[in-house]
Amino acid sequence: MSERARVLMLSPHFPPDASAAAHRVRLLAPHLPGHGWEPTVLTVDPRDYEGPVDEALAALVPSSVRVVRARAWPARWTRAVGIGDLGLRALRGLGRAARRLLREEPFDAVFVTIYPTYPALLGPGLARRHRLPFVLDYQDPWVGEWGRSVGPRADGRPDLKSRLSRLLASRLEPRVVRAARAITAVSPGIFEAVRARYPEIAATPCEAIPLGGEPADLEHARRHPRPNAHFDPGDGQLHVVAVGTLLPLGGETLEALLRAVALLGRRRPDLYRRLRLHFFGTSNQARAGAPPRVLPVAAALGVLDRVTEVAPRIGYLDALTVQTQASALLALGSSERHYTASKIFPAVLAGRPLLAVYHERSTVVDVLRQVEGGAAVALVTYTDARRPGAHVEAISAELARLVDPPPAGPGRLPGLGAFSARALAGRLAGVLDRVGRPGAPVQAGSGR
Numbered sequence: 001m002s003e004r005a006r007v008l009m010l011s012p013h014f015p016p017d018a019s020a021a022a023h024r025v026r027l028l029a030p031h032l033p034g035h036g037w038e039p040t041v042l043t044v045d046p047r048d049y050e051g052p053v054d055e056a057l058a059a060l061v062p063s064s065v066r067v068v069r070a071r072a073w074p075a076r077w078t079r080a081v082g083i084g085d086l087g088l089r090a091l092r093g094l095g096r097a098a099r100r101l102l103r104e105e106p107f108d109a110v111f112v113t114i115y116p117t118y119p120a121l122l123g124p125g126l127a128r129r130h131r132l133p134f135v136l137d138y139q140d141p142w143v144g145e146w147g148r149s150v151g152p153r154a155d156g157r158p159d160l161k162s163r164l165s166r167l168l169a170s171r172l173e174p175r176v177v178r179a180a181r182a183i184t185a186v187s188p189g190i191f192e193a194v195r196a197r198y199p200e201i202a203a204t205p206c207e208a209i210p211l212g213g214e215p216a217d218l219e220h221a222r223r224h225p226r227p228n229a230h231f232d233p234g235d236g237q238l239h240v241v242a243v244g245t246l247l248p249l250g251g252e253t254l255e256a257l258l259r260a261v262a263l264l265g266r267r268r269p270d271l272y273r274r275l276r277l278h279f280f281g282t283s284n285q286a287r288a289g290a291p292p293r294v295l296p297v298a299a300a301l302g303v304l305d306r307v308t309e310v311a312p313r314i315g316y317l318d319a320l321t322v323q324t325q326a327s328a329l330l331a332l333g334s335s336e337r338h339y340t341a342s343k344i345f346p347a348v349l350a351g352r353p354l355l356a357v358y359h360e361r362s363t364v365v366d367v368l369r370q371v372e373g374g375a376a377v378a379l380v381t382y383t384d385a386r387r388p389g390a391h392v393e394a395i396s397a398e399l400a401r402l403v404d405p406p407p408a409g410p411g412r413l414p415g416l417g418a419f420s421a422r423a424l425a426g427r428l429a430g431v432l433d434r435v436g437r438p439g440a441p442v443q444a445g446s447g448r
Contacts, residue, residue, distance in 0.1 A: 004033060004036055004037060004038040005036060005037050005038070005108040005109070005432065005433075005436055005437050006037070006038045006039075006040065006105075006106060006107045006108050006109075007032070007037050007038070007039050007040070007107065007108065007109045007110070007111055007432055007436070008039075008040050008042060008098065008101060008102065008107050008109070008110050008111070009025050009028075009029060009039050009040065009041050009042065009111045009112075009113070010042050010043075010094060010098065010110070010111065010112040010113070010119055010122065010123075011024065011025035011041060011042070011043050011113050012043060012044050012072075012086050012087055012090050012094065012116055012119055013043070013044070013049075013086070013115075013116075014026060014041060014043035014044070014067065015054075015057035015058050015060060015061050016046050016053045016054055016055045016056075016057050016058050017043075017044070017046065017049045017051065017053060017057075018051065018052040018053060018054040018057060018313075018315050018316060019051050019052075019313075020342060021113075021115050021116075021139060022057070023211065023316070023342070024113050024137070024139050024211060025039075025041055025043075025113060026057075026060065026061060027211065027212055027213075027214055027421040027424070027425075028209075028212075028421065028424065028425045028428055029041055029065050029425075030061070030062045030064070030065055030421075030425075031421055031422045031424075031425030031426070032425050032428065032429055033064070034422070034425070034426075035425055035426045035428075035429030035430075036429055036433070036437075037108075037429050037432055039065065039066070040066045040067075040068060040101065040105075040107075041065060041066065041067045041068065042068050042070065042094060042097055042098055042101065043067060043068070043069060043070070044069065044070060044071075044072050044086065044090045044093070044094070045069040045070065045071050045072070046069070047071075048071060048072035048073075048074065048075075048086075048089065048090065049086070050075040050084060050086065051286050052286050052313075052315065054315050054316070054317065056224075056317055057315075057316060057317065059220065060214075060216070060217060060220060068097060068101065070090065070093035070094045070096070070097040071090075071093045072086065072089040072090035072093050072094075073089045073090075073092070073093075074089075075089065085116055085118065086116050087114075087115075087116025087117055087118035087119050088116075088118050090119065091118050091119060091121070091122070094119050094122060095122050095125075098110075098122060098126055099126070099129070102126060102129075102130045102132070103130075107130075107132060108132065108133075108432075108436040108437065109132055109133050109134075109135060109432050109435065109436035110123060110126050110127060110130075110132050110133070110134045110135070111134075111135045111137060111428075111432070112134070112135070112136055112137065113137040113138075113139060114136070114137065114138060114139060114140070114142060115139055115140055117142050117169065117172075117173075118172075120136060120142075120176045121172065121175075121176060123136060123176055123179060123180065124175065124176060124179035127179060127181070128179075132436070133181035133182070133435035133436050134179060134180050134181055135180060135181065135182045135183070135184060135431060135432065135435065136176060136177065136180040136182075136183050136184070137183075137184045137185070137209075138183070138184070138185035138186065138190045138191065138194075139185075139186055139211075140186075140190075141190055141193060142169050142172075142173045143166060143169045143170050143173055143197070144193075145248065145249065146158075146162060146165070146166060146248075147162040147163045147164075147165050147166025147167070147169075148163075148166060149248075149249075150248035150249065151163075154291075156248050156251075173194075173197075174197075174198055177194060177198055177201055177204075178198065178200065178201060180201075180204060181204070181205075181435040182204060182205040182206070182207070182431050182434065182435045183201075183204055183205070183206045183207075184206070184207045184208075184209045184428065184431060185206070185207075185208060185209070186208070186209065186210050186211055186342070187208055187210065187362075187363045188206075188208045188363070189361075189363075191206040191208070194206075205431065205434055205435065207427060207428075207430070207431050208363070209424050209427050209428055209431075210342075210345075210363065210367065210419055210424065211342040211345060211424075212345055212416065212419050212420060212421045212423070212424040213345030213346060213348065213349050213416050213419060213420060213421065214420070214421040215349060215416075215420070217316075217320060217346065217349070218320060218324065218346070218349045218350060218351075220317075220320075221317060221320035221321055221324055222324055224317075225321045225324070225325070226315075226317055226318045226321040228321055228322055228325055230278060230280075230308070230310065230322060231276060231278060231308075231322075231325075233325040233326070233327070236274070237274050237275075237276050237327075238271070238274045238275050238276065238327045238328070238403040239276050239278060239325075239326050239327045239328075240275065240276065240277050240278070240326065240327060240328045240329070240330055240355075240399075240402070240403065241278045241280065241322050241323055241326035241328075241329055241330065242277070242278070242279050242280070242329070242330035242331065242332060243280045243281055243314070243319045243322065243323060243329075243343055243346075243347070244280075244281055244282075244331075244343040245281060245282060245283070245284035246279070246282040246283070246293040246294060246332075247333075247334040248334075249334045250332055250333065250334040251297075252387055252388045252389060253332045253333055253334070253357050253358075253382075253388045254293075254294065254297055254332060255297055255301070255388070255389065256357065256388035256389050256391060256392050256395060257330070257332060257357060257395055258294075258297055258298055258301045258303050258307075259301060259389070259392045260392045260393075260395035260396035260399055261275070261277065261301075261303045261306060261396070261399070262301055262302055262303050263392060263393070263396040264396050264399055264400055265303065265306075267396070267400075268400055268404075271400060271403060271404055272306065274403075275306050275403060276306060276308070277306055277307045277308070277330070278307075278308050278309075278310075278322070278326075279294045279307070279308070279309045279310070280309075280310045280314050280319060280322060281310065281311075281312065281313040281314050281319070282294055282309060282310075282311050283311040283312060283313070284313060285311070285312055285313065286312055286313050287312060288312055290311040290312045291311060292309045292311045293309070293311060294307060294309045295307065295309050319343075319346065320346055320350070323346060323347060323350040323352065324350050324351070324352070326350070326352050327352070327353075327403060328352055328353040328354065328355065328402045328403055329347045329350060329352050329353070329354045329355070330354075330355050330356075330357075331343065331344055331347055331354060331355070331356040331357070331358070331364070332356075332357050332358075333356070333357060333358030333359055333362050333364060334359070334362075344356070344364050344367055344368070345367075345416065345419065348367070348368070348371050348377075348416065349416070353376045353377075353378070353402050353403075354368075354376070354377045354378065355378045355380070355395075355398055355399060355402050356368055356377065356378070356379050356380070357380045357381075357382070357388065357391070357395060358379070358380075358381055358382075359381065359382060359383070360381040360382065360383055365379065365381055367419055370417060370418065370419070371416060371417065371419070376402075378398040378401065378402055380394050380395050380398055
């Protein structure tokens with residue numbers, strides 16, 4: 001294409017915000033110009049983030065990416081009336097900034113990513129007022145299990161607030177979805193569920209675009225490692241690391257893994273004595289007092305002496321440090337078939353041996369079967385009929401092979417191929433071409 005089109009990308013979370021949602025647009029935007037689209041990222045002023053802020057994350061954003069900041073209502077005001085959601089707090093500021101940008105500058109499309117969900121409500125109005133196509137992007141389901149079968153209670157069940165939140169989501173989502181000219185999502189299962197809820201959008205183009213991985217992130221982490229106070233990679237022990245939330249529907253997978261560790265202890269006590277399992281960010285909460293989710297299960301299964309847990313979220317660059325310094329890595333899935341773990345891409349790029357336990361329908365399985373070379377990957381899959389507990393023997397055997405003999409240093413960098421940030425930006429550009437540049441060549445995709 002001889003001339004770049006322009007897309008306004010709304011992403012309330014963006015570096016230096018340290019939340020997981022900050023990485024969706026961060027990974028895609030830098031590579032869009034190479035595919036014919038010039039992005040402008042509209043996000044929230046760092047002063048208004050309530051969660052952790054990591055200024056070092058800004059170094060991962062190329063200076064060529066234009067970023068516009070909008071103010072949000074301070075959390076100290078809104079918390080007084082029970083509102084902490086960044087999307088709600090920033091809705092007015094993002095809306096005003098988006099309308100100003102679209103009024104003063106030429107754009108060819110609007111892209112809104114969720115979570116949080118409420119800024120997606122801006123999409124239909126912006127599209128209508130400025131006669132632009134609107135693309136809705138799902139990082140997670142808007143209407144999912146939260147508030148129906150899972151929630152914030154101590155037993156993992158929904159409470160009244162989560163049920164009301166889901167009820168509101170079920171009222172708001174259809175208005176936004178019906179206005180979208182295209183839908184993208186991190187896995188096909190998400191937009192397939194949306195289509196099932198709203199059959200009238202059957203003709204709306206949908207595209208699966210995983211979060212993907214950026215090799216430059218791992219290169220940065222190796223050049224600038226964060227302090228690692230959690231384990232000594234040179235102490236001769238086998239440090240196996242898992243980073244990420246223990247999902248509400250992932251309890252069975254965790255239990256199967258820890259039963260496999262107990263089995264390893266009975267069969268290979270020599271390996272068991274050297275094994276250390278470290279879990280980071282299991283609670284998906286930033287607060288220091290976040291309750292542990294792994295340790296109680298480890299205690300019940302008699303393997304507490306092999307397990308450590310840091311329940312609060314750790315920063316992205318801290319996570320990359322522990323992954324690159326680990327002896328091996330763990331990736332544990334959920335019984336939700338659509339589930340695509342964004343954490344799988346840094347885990348692959350870390351170049352360490354990897355044990356992954358996932359539902360066979362998860363797109364993580366496709367990712368791991370397609371990555372090009374690099375470290376060894378051991379994959380154990382389960383089905384609805386044969387649950388994770390049926391695979392304890394297999395998990396234990398793979399765990400033993402993973403750590404005996406002890407892994408060597410990091411191997412060559414794996415190639416993510418179709419799952420690199422650059423390739424996935426090309427897939428998004430194909431969607432934008434289809435809705436925002438009639439007649440432009442469209443790249444082949446999985447969901448159209």
